[in-house]
Amino acid sequence: MRNLDLSLYLVLDPGLCATLGMVETARAAVAGGATVVQLRDKHADTARMIETGRALKVALSGTGAVLIVNDDVEAAIAIGADGLHIGQDDIDAITARQLIGPDMILGLSAETAALAAAIDPAAVDYAGLGPVFATATKPDHKPALGFEGLSRLVKVCPVPVVAIGGLKSAHVGDVLAAGADGLAVVSAICGTPDPQLAAREIAENMIKART
Numbered sequence: 001m002r003n004l005d006l007s008l009y010l011v012l013d014p015g016l017c018a019t020l021g022m023v024e025t026a027r028a029a030v031a032g033g034a035t036v037v038q039l040r041d042k043h044a045d046t047a048r049m050i051e052t053g054r055a056l057k058v059a060l061s062g063t064g065a066v067l068i069v070n071d072d073v074e075a076a077i078a079i080g081a082d083g084l085h086i087g088q089d090d091i092d093a094i095t096a097r098q099l100i101g102p103d104m105i106l107g108l109s110a111e112t113a114a115l116a117a118a119i120d121p122a123a124v125d126y127a128g129l130g131p132v133f134a135t136a137t138k139p140d141h142k143p144a145l146g147f148e149g150l151s152r153l154v155k156v157c158p159v160p161v162v163a164i165g166g167l168k169s170a171h172v173g174d175v176l177a178a179g180a181d182g183l184a185v186v187s188a189i190c191g192t193p194d195p196q197l198a199a200r201e202i203a204e205n206m207i208k209a210r211t
């Protein structure tokens, strides 16, 4: 697996990206400093995921940003995406790893310390831990962890971590202080009039917080 920079992980949402569209939103966010882009469209079938994913792959080509596909293994493989993200209610991590092969990135969500500790680093490359805060973007989210809860999960998690759920630019310092490697956001970028500017503000806060 290539070096994975989880610093600023954009999760796309077709509704929140309606003005620019997912591809242009991703392009702008990467220009502003997003290091990972996840295609997440909970209502798309595999054919639509593949169509959007292929357009995203072209848009991100040469930028250094990594393309991850949420949930849909078949689409991730057909797109030739860099990786797949699954949750606890999706296909299990060992089966996912067998299907995607050794080279694709595999991310797994965990919402409790027990689930974070149980992650198998032989199959999984990074964890999405959350939600840090309640969020309207994922109405079926689990109870919010807060930064203390996030820190507890990070401590037992055997793989690099991206924190998710209700995170904004102002939270970068707290996310890093909790031990996460980066933050994943939807509405903090997709739901703004200028995704490039929104991404740049988060990326600059990340640089400041690390120095």
Ligand SMILES: Cc1ncc(COP(=O)(O)OP(=O)(O)O)c(N)n1
Residues within 6 Å of the ligand: 009, 011, 038, 040, 042, 070, 071, 085, 086, 087, 088, 089, 090, 107, 108, 109, 127, 128, 129, 130, 138, 162, 164, 184
């Ligand atoms: C980076 C990241 N972390 C967590 C999730 C949530 O995955 P999951 O629990 O499978 O929920 P859905 O996103 O599929 O609704 C994620 N997508 N990305």
Ligand SMILES: Cc1nc(C(=O)O)sc1CCOP(=O)(O)O
Residues within 6 Å of the ligand: 011, 109, 128, 129, 130, 131, 132, 134, 135, 136, 137, 138, 141, 142, 164, 165, 166, 167, 184, 185, 186, 187, 188
């Ligand atoms: C996709 C997703 N997964 C979550 C989890 O807790 O696993 S929270 C979430 C949505 C995050 O959206 P926003 O940045 O707009 O709050």
Ligand SMILES: [Mg+2]
Residues within 6 Å of the ligand: 070, 071, 085, 086, 087, 090
């Ligand atoms: Mg899922």
